Amino acid sequence: xxxxxxQRNSQGVRERQPIAPNRFGLSWLLPRRVKPYWLACIPxxxxxxxxxxxxxxxxxxxxxxxxxxxxxxxxxxxxDAIFIFFCAVLVIAMxxxxxxxxxxxxxxxxxxxxxxxxxxxxGIATLAYWAIGFALMYGTDFRGFIxxxxxxxxxxxxxxxxxxxxxxxxxxxxxFLFQVAxxxxxxxxxxxxxxxxxxxxxxxxxxxxLVGISYPITGHWxxxxxxxxxxxxxxxxxxxxxxxxxGWAALVGALILGPRQGKYNxxxxxxxxxxxxxxxxxxxCLILWIGWYGFNPGSExxxxxxxxYIAVTTTLSAAAGGVAATFTAWIKxxxxxxxxxxNGILAGLVGITAGCDAASYPxxxxxxxVAGIIVVFSVAFxxxxxxxxxxxxxxxxxxxxxxxxxxxxxxxGDPVAQIVGILSIGGFTALFSxxxxxxxxxxxxxxxxxxxxxxxxxxxxxGMEAYSGFVKEADVLAGSSSSVFRGDE
Numbered sequence: 085x086x087x088x089x090x091q092r093n094s095q096g097v098r099e100r101q102p103i104a105p106n107r108f109g110l111s112w113l114l115p116r117r118v119k120p121y122w123l124a125c126i127p128x129x130x131x132x133x134x135x136x137x138x139x140x141x142x143x144x145x146x147x148x149x150x151x152x153x154x155x156x157x158x159x160x161x162x163x164d165a166i167f168i169f170f171c172a173v174l175v176i177a178m179x180x181x182x183x184x185x186x187x188x189x190x191x192x193x194x195x196x197x198x199x200x201x202x203x204x205x206x207g208i209a210t211l212a213y214w215a216i217g218f219a220l221m222y223g224t225d226f227r228g229f230i231x232x233x234x235x236x237x238x239x240x241x242x243x244x245x246x247x248x249x250x251x252x253x254x255x256x257x258x259x260f261l262f263q264v265a266x267x268x269x270x271x272x273x274x275x276x277x278x279x280x281x282x283x284x285x286x287x288x289x290x291x292x293x294l295v296g297i298s299y300p301i302t303g304h305w306x307x308x309x310x311x312x313x314x315x316x317x318x319x320x321x322x323x324x325x326x327x328x329x330x331g332w333a334a335l336v337g338a339l340i341l342g343p344r345q346g347k348y349n350x351x352x353x354x355x356x357x358x359x360x361x362x363x364x365x366x367x368x369c370l371i372l373w374i375g376w377y378g379f380n381p382g383s384e385x386x387x388x389x390x391x392x393y394i395a396v397t398t399t400l401s402a403a404a405g406g407v408a409a410t411f412t413a414w415i416k417x418x419x420x421x422x423x424x425x426x427n428g429i430l431a432g433l434v435g436i437t438a439g440c441d442a443a444s445y446p447x448x449x450x451x452x453x454v455a456g457i458i459v460v461f462s463v464a465f466x467x468x469x470x471x472x473x474x475x476x477x478x479x480x481x482x483x484x485x486x487x488x489x490x491x492x493x494x495x496x497g498d499p500v501a502q503i504v505g506i507l508s509i510g511g512f513t514a515l516f517s518x519x520x521x522x523x524x525x526x527x528x529x530x531x532x533x534x535x536x537x538x539x540x541x542x543x544x545x546x547g548m549e550a551y552s553g554f555v556k557e558a559d560v561l562a563g564s565s566s567s568v569f570r571g572d573e
Contacts, residue, residue, distance in 0.1 A: 144240060144256045151251075160387075161251025165258050167387040172258070174378025175265035179206050179272060181371030186276040187550075188365025189423065189475040191357065193540025194280045195550035201275045201284070205291050209268035212296035217267055218260055221300035221308060222246050228311035231304055246308055254385065262382060266326050267295045267303075269379075273330025276475035277338045281345075281537050284545045286530045290337070290520055298516040299329055302509045316498045317505035321383035323438030323488035324506055329513050331482025335471070336517040341530055343472030345537055354467045357474070362422050369426040373402055376433050380440045390441065397440045398433065401452030405432020408456025416460060424460055427476045431459035434481055435488035442495035451491045455484045486510075 151158050183202030187195050215236055222245040223231030234244040237260060245260075247253040271291040278287065303325050305312040319325050346355055359365060380398045381391045409428020413421040432452035436443065443451065462479035473479065489506050493499045524530050531537075536544030543549065 144237070146250060146255060155251075158251045161253075164386045165250075165255055167391075168254060168258050168262050168382060168385065171378035171382025172262040172265050174375050175262070175269065175382065176206065178265075178269060178372055178375035178379070179203065181368045181375055182269075182272045182275070184364045184368030184371065185426065186279060186368070186475050188361040188363065188368060189276070189359040190279050191540070192360040192551055192554070193542055193549075195360070195542060196546050196548055197284065197541035198275065198279055199550070200546060201287055202272060204288065205271050205275065206268045208288055208291050209271050209295040210264050212292045213264040213267045213300070214260070216296040217300040218245070218263060219300075220297065221263070221303045222259075225304075225308065225310070228309070228314060229304070230301055231308060262385075266322060266379075267299055270299050270326050270330040270333070271295050273327065273477050273481045274334045274337055276477035277334035277473045278341055279474045280541065281531055282337075282341060283528070283530055283532055284541075286524045286528055289524060289528075290333075290517075293520050294329075294333055294517070298333075298513055299326075302329060302512055305509070306505065312501075312505050312508065315504060316501040318442075318492045318497045318502065319438045319489055319505065320441045321380045321437045323434060323436075323485045324509050327434045327437065327481040328485035328489065328506070328510060331478055331480075331485055332510050332513040333517040334473070335478050335482055336514055337521050338471050338473055338478065340518070340521045340525060343470055344474070345534065347472050348470050352468075352470075359423070359474075365426060366422065369429055373429060373433065376402070376437075380437055384441070394440045397443050397445065397448040398436055400445055400448040401432040401436035401440075401443075401455070402429050403432070404449045404452030405429055405435065405456035405459075408432075408453045409460050410456075412457050412460040423476070424463075427459050427463070427480050428456040430480045431455040431484040434484045435491065437485075438489045439492040439495045439497070442492070442497075444495070447491075447494050450494070451488060454491070455487055458487055459484055 153159065153162075179202055183199050186202065187198045190198055218237065219234040220231045222234070224233040224244060225246075226232045233239060237256065239245070240256070242249050242253055242256055245256055247256060247259060271294050274290070274294070275287065304310045306317060306319055306325050307313070344357060347357060348354060376398055377395055381394045384391055384394060406425055406429035409424045409431065410420050412428075413419070413424035432455050435451045435455035436448055439451070440448070459476065459479050462483045463473075463476050466473055466478060471478070486506055490499070490502050492502055521530065532541060532544055
C-alpha cells in the first residue's frame with residue numbers, strides 16, 4: 085500500500101508530500117496525529133520521576149505481628165478504620181448517583197458523554213489527590229494556609245498528615261481513601277452544570293487542577309487546622325468545603341462556557357430542554373441519599389455513638405427539603421415537578437452537611453425546609469440571567485451549600501466566622517476557576533462545535549451511542565430540515 089506521505093504526480097511519479105509545519109515548528113519530531121499541546125506532559129513527567137523515588141519508599145501497611153488484638157484500644161482502632169473504609173465506599177458509590185441523575189436530566193444524545201465524565205472523573209481525582217492534593221490539604225502546615233509535605237503519599241509518618249499513630253488515629257491509607265472520595269465529589273458537581281456542550285478533554289484538565297490544587301488549599305484552611313478553623317468557622321462535613329467549592333467552579337464554568345443552543349430566546353424567554361429519562365434520575369437521587377450516610381456520619385472519623393444521631397439529622401433535612409420543594413413548585417408552577425422533588429431532597433442533604441453533628445432535630449428540619457424552598461427559586465433565577473445549568477447543580481450545591489453553612493449559627497455557630505468562611509473559600513475558588521477556565525478557553529477551546537452539539541456529544545466526542553438504534557433528537561431535527569427544503573407539508 086502506498087505511504088500516506090507519498091502520492092503520484094500527473095506523470096505517475098511518486099513524490100513525497102511535505103508535512104505542514106505546526107506553530108511550534110516541531111512537526112519533524114512528532115507523528116502527524118500528536119497534538120503539540122501534549123508536549124506539556126513532558127515537564128509533568130519529569131516532576132513525577134524526580135519525586136517518585138521518595139514516594140516508592142513509603143509503606144503504610146501495619147505490621148500485624150506487633151499489634152495486640154486483645155487490647156481494647158487496638159480493637160477500637162480497627163473498628164474505626166473499617167467503619168471509615170465502609171463510609172468511603174458509600175461516598176465513592178455516589179459517583180453512580182451523580183452519573184445517573186445527570187444523565188437522566190439531560191438529553192439522550194449526550195448520555196455516553198455524561199456517564200463517561202462521571203466515571204473517569206473519579207480516576208482523575210484519585211491520581212491528582214494522591215500526587216498533590218492530599219499533601220496540600222493535610223501535609224505539614226505552613227502558616228495555616230497550605231500543606232507542604234507528603235506528596236505522592238511519600239511519608240510513612242502519620243504526623244505528616246495530621247494523624248496520630250494507630251490505634252489512636254486512623255491509618256494513613258484509609259484516611260486518604262475517605263478524603264479522596266470527598267475530593268472527587270467536588271469535581272463531579274461541575275460536570276452537571278457544564279453538561280451537553282463542554283469538551284471532554286477540557287473537563288478532565290479542569291477536574292485534575294481543581295482536585296489537585298484549589299480544593300486542597302481551601303480544605304486545609306478548615307479541616308487541617310488552618311486559619312479558618314482557628315477563626316471558629318464550622319463546616320463539619322463540607323457544605324462549603326466540598327459542595328460550595330464544586331458549585332463555585334460550576335458557576336464560573338457555566339458562565340464562561342455559555343448556554344446550550346436553543347435554551348434562551350432573544351426576548352429573554354426560556355425554552356425547556358427536558359431530560360430523557362426521569363427514571364434513572366430518580367434512582368440516581370436515591371443512590372446519592374444513601375451515599376450521604378457515608379458522607380455525613382463518616383465525617384465523625386470514628387465509630388462513635390454520635391454516628392446514628394448524624395444519620396437522623398441528615399435524613400430529616402433531606403425529607404424536609406424534598407417536601408418543601410414539592411409544594412413550592414406545585415404552588416409556583418401548578419404541578420408537582422419530579423425534577424424539583426429530586427433537587428429538593430439534594431438541597432436538604434447539602435444544607436445539613438455543615439451542621440449535621442450539632443443541629444437539633446427541629447433545626448435539621450428547618451434547614452431542609454428552607455433549602456427546599458430556596459432551590460426552586462434559585463433554578464428560576466439562574467435561568468432568568470441566562471446561566472444555563474442543565475441539572476440544577478449550582479442551585480443545589482452552591483446556593484444551598486451557602487445556606488447550610490450559615491445555618492450552623494442556629495446550632496451555636498459564630499455568624500461572623502461563618503460569613504468569613506463562605507466568602508473566603510468562595511472567592512478563592514471562583515478566582516482559581518476563572519483563571520483555569522479562561523486559560524483553557526484561550527488555548528484549547530472549551531466548547532464543542534455547533535454541529536457536534538446538535539448531533540450530540542456521544543457521537544462527536546466518543547463515537548458511540550447510549551441507545552443504539554433508537555430515534556434521536558438530532559435525527560428528528562435533520563428530518564424536519566429535509567422536509568422544509570423539499571417543500572413537504
